[in-house]
Amino acid sequence: MRYAMAMDTRKCVGCSDCVVACQTENNVPLGFCRDWIVEAVKGTYPDTVQMHFKSERCMHCENTPCVRTCPTGASHVIEGGIVKVTHDECIGCGACIESCPYDARYVHPDGYVDKCTFCDHRLEQGLNTACVDVCPTSCLIFGDLDDPKSDVSIILKEKDWYVLAPEAGTNPQLYFLK
Amino acid sequence: MEEIINVSGRAVPHIYPHLEIWGGPIALYLFFGGLAAGLLFFSSFFYLKGKADTMPMTVKVAPIIAPIIIILGLMLLLYDLHHILYFWQLFLHFRIESPMSWGAWTLSVIMIPAILWPLSYLDDIIEYLKENKSNCKMIGLLEWANNLIKKLPVLPTIMDIFIKNRALVAYVTIGLSIVLGVYTGILLSAFNARPLWNTAILGPLFLTSGVSTAAALLMWMSNDHKERTLYSKIDLMLIAIELFFIVHMFMGFLSSGIAQVEAAQLLLGGPYTVVFWVLVVGMGLVLPAILEIMELRGYHIPIAIPAFLILMGGLLFRFIMVYAGQASGFNIL
Numbered sequence: 001m002r003y004a005m006a007m008d009t010r011k012c013v014g015c016s017d018c019v020v021a022c023q024t025e026n027n028v029p030l031g032f033c034r035d036w037i038v039e040a041v042k043g044t045y046p047d048t049v050q051m052h053f054k055s056e057r058c059m060h061c062e063n064t065p066c067v068r069t070c071p072t073g074a075s076h077v078i079e080g081g082i083v084k085v086t087h088d089e090c091i092g093c094g095a096c097i098e099s100c101p102y103d104a105r106y107v108h109p110d111g112y113v114d115k116c117t118f119c120d121h122r123l124e125q126g127l128n129t130a131c132v133d134v135c136p137t138s139c140l141i142f143g144d145l146d147d148p149k150s151d152v153s154i155i156l157k158e159k160d161w162y163v164l165a166p167e168a169g170t171n172p173q174l175y176f177l178k
Numbered sequence: 179m180e181e182i183i184n185v186s187g188r189a190v191p192h193i194y195p196h197l198e199i200w201g202g203p204i205a206l207y208l209f210f211g212g213l214a215a216g217l218l219f220f221s222s223f224f225y226l227k228g229k230a231d232t233m234p235m236t237v238k239v240a241p242i243i244a245p246i247i248i249i250l251g252l253m254l255l256l257y258d259l260h261h262i263l264y265f266w267q268l269f270l271h272f273r274i275e276s277p278m279s280w281g282a283w284t285l286s287v288i289m290i291p292a293i294l295w296p297l298s299y300l301d302d303i304i305e306y307l308k309e310n311k312s313n314c315k316m317i318g319l320l321e322w323a324n325n326l327i328k329k330l331p332v333l334p335t336i337m338d339i340f341i342k343n344r345a346l347v348a349y350v351t352i353g354l355s356i357v358l359g360v361y362t363g364i365l366l367s368a369f370n371a372r373p374l375w376n377t378a379i380l381g382p383l384f385l386t387s388g389v390s391t392a393a394a395l396l397m398w399m400s401n402d403h404k405e406r407t408l409y410s411k412i413d414l415m416l417i418a419i420e421l422f423f424i425v426h427m428f429m430g431f432l433s434s435g436i437a438q439v440e441a442a443q444l445l446l447g448g449p450y451t452v453v454f455w456v457l458v459v460g461m462g463l464v465l466p467a468i469l470e471i472m473e474l475r476g477y478h479i480p481i482a483i484p485a486f487l488i489l490m491g492g493l494l495f496r497f498i499m500v501y502a503g504q505a506s507g508f509n510i511l
Contacts, residue, residue, distance in 0.1 A: 036188035040511055065370050071278035072267040089267050092260025094199035095278045101371035101508045103197060106190045111261035165508035167435060168370060 002145040003080040003118055004173040005132075006152050006161065007055055011139035014039050014053035018131035018140065022057075025119065025130035029109050034058070034116040035131055055131065055140060058083060058104040058116035059164070059172030066096035066105065074113075080144070081173065082120050087112040101168040118142075145173075197504040203254040205497040208362040210251035211285070212388020212492065213395065214244040215359035218292060220392060222348035222355070235400045239303050242296035243395075245289065252285060277368045281361045288354045291347050294340050300324040310401055359385035362496075366503060374441035374506035375499070377430055383423040384496075390416035391492035394466075398485035406481060410470045413488060417467045424459065441506035450502040458498060462491015 014037050022028060022035050035057035043049040060083050067075045067083065074089035075096050085096075085105075090112040097105045097113060108114040119129035127133070132140045143150030152175075161175040188194045221241040224230075230237045256265055269286070273279040296303065304321055307314050327333050340347060363384030366375035390413055397409035431442035445454045466484035473479045 032190050033188060038511065068275045069278065069368055071273055071276045071282060072271045073273060074267070088264065089271075090261050091264050091267050092262070093258070093278055094260070095276065095369075097193070097197070097199045098504070099369045099371050102510055103193050103507075106193050107199070107260045111259075111263075113260075164510045167437065168508050170370075 001080040002173070003060065003082060003123070004143065004145045004152050004156075004175065005057075005118075005129075006141040006155050006159075006175045006177055008137075008139040008141070008177040009052045009054055010177065011137045012037075012053040012055055013137055015136060017134045017136060018055050021130040021134035022116070025122075026117070028114075032106055032108070032114070034106075034114070054176060055135075056102070056104075056164075057131070057174065058118075059102055059170065059174040060116075060118060061170035061172045063170050065099040065101075065170060069095040069099040071095060078120065080118075080120075080123070082118045083115070084117055084120070085113050085115060101165050101170060102172070197507070198501075200258070200500055200504065202497065203258040205500040206493070207251040207254040207258070208365070208384070208496045208500070209388075209391070209493045210247040210254070211281075211362045212359055212384060212496075213391050214248045214251070214288075214292065215355040215362070215385070216389040216392020217241055217244045217395070218288065218295075218351050219355040219359070219389060220396060221295065222351040225348045226345065226352075233400075233402070233405050234302065234306050235402065235405060236396055238296075238299040239306050240396055240399055241292070241299075242303060245292040245296065248285060248289060248292055277361060277365045280357075281365055284354060284357050284361055288351070288358055291351045291354070294337070295347070295351070297327065298337055298341050298344070300327070356385065359388045362388060366499065369503075371508065372441075372503045372506050373431075373435075373437040373508070374444060375503040376438075377427055379423055379427045379430065380499075383420065383427065386416055386420050386423060387492050387495060390420060391489050394485040394488035394492075398482055407474065410474055410484075413484075414467055414470050414474075417463050417488075420463060421459070437506070437508050440509075441503075444502045444505055445498075448502075449505075450498055453494065454498050454502075458491050458495045461487055462494060463488075466491070 016037050018035055019033050019037060023033060026034060028034055035055060038054040038056055039051070040054070041049065041051045060081055062081060064077060064083055067077060071093060072089045072091060074086045076084060076086065078084055092107060092111045092113060094107070097103070097107070105113050105115045122129060128142055132142045141151045141155050143152035145153055147153060155177065156175055160178045162178065163172045163175060192198050217240055221237050224233050225237045256262055259265055268279065268282040271279065272283060300320060301324065304317060304324065307317050307320070327337070360381040363381035366372070367377055367380035369375050393409045393413045393416060397406050397413065400406050400409070428442055428446070431438045444450050466487040469479050469484040473481070473484070
């Protein structure tokens, strides 16, 4: 099993529903977030100005520098390639935060490091992640890459996509559709 | 309107807009680690060279600083942990891929010789202080500690075994001190996500810089002219090696990928340029080197000036690397 997410940059309107859904679902403390919206405006006015939105979160990389640099093993990979943090083992040293090219982790006010879990507690119940379910434009597609019939496998075959900072060598599993 | 990038809904402390998860305490910790590594290296090295009696400051007296600054460094490290009550988890695991794990274990192991070494020389330290700094207020405290140790049950036996095997301890300490010195650089260089840190030369560079600060401190503390001259020469050599490493670090960055080139730009025209080239390279390496050459040529220069400059340069170098490294990263837009 290899969970992955595709994100359609052409459909996203930057409403931040995914951010709020995640904060509500996962009791993310006020002023913090596990996923976020990037609004990119490119070009020189008035000639060519382009804008697009991206909904970002932990990329649940295949090659995980955050797990490698963790001194206690609190950062670990569970089935499906989901990267998680065991709160009781985390000492809050920040090594995983320094090692993440996507700055996807943050220090929880309680001291441990927190991040997106791909809502593994919902996946266990056969549900989708909170951000996917709430998205009003259905721009987030989640599923198992090992299953060729899953939504995410199909859309990644059909459409052209890119990942962020592939040169970091982390093999991220959040795919952005062009 | 030029290109504008806007990230909304992400005002997470210490992460956005700049990563600032590590700060002053880590820089100071790396400085203390390097300094302690240097002090322990020199004391063991010159003991094995048979210089215990001709260089008492190096072999016997100065190592007393090492355990103090290692403890200070560890306290700074613990202070910087956000989940501090779980710090013991560090010592339930050893993870070979994690430099942080290596550091925690190395510091713990090196604490044993770092504490026992000066304790085994307490008689000599007291004698040295009485001879050279008779008004030192530490003497009373040290004498009290010395008497206490002799009355304790197991410790005198341990000390006897330690003193009998001092040569072996010195060899082990040299090894451990090199691991500690290199670790202070490797801790940073293990992060692929921070291109300014992600260079293998950072380990040797931090080791050289740490040993150089220790040589500067020993040069400052010593009363003996021959010992001072020796450390002047050692420091000159280490400064040359450091400059060589720094040049090669930039050569590596500038001939690498765009993330590395942009990281190097932070120190070559970017916000850290002046502090790095003026304060670290200029006042922390080149100026003390010139002063030491003048001193060796017979000009009278108070030894405190080059020593202080080298120590400050080493400290600032770590601060700049910690902060500038976190400002470097991959383009993720």
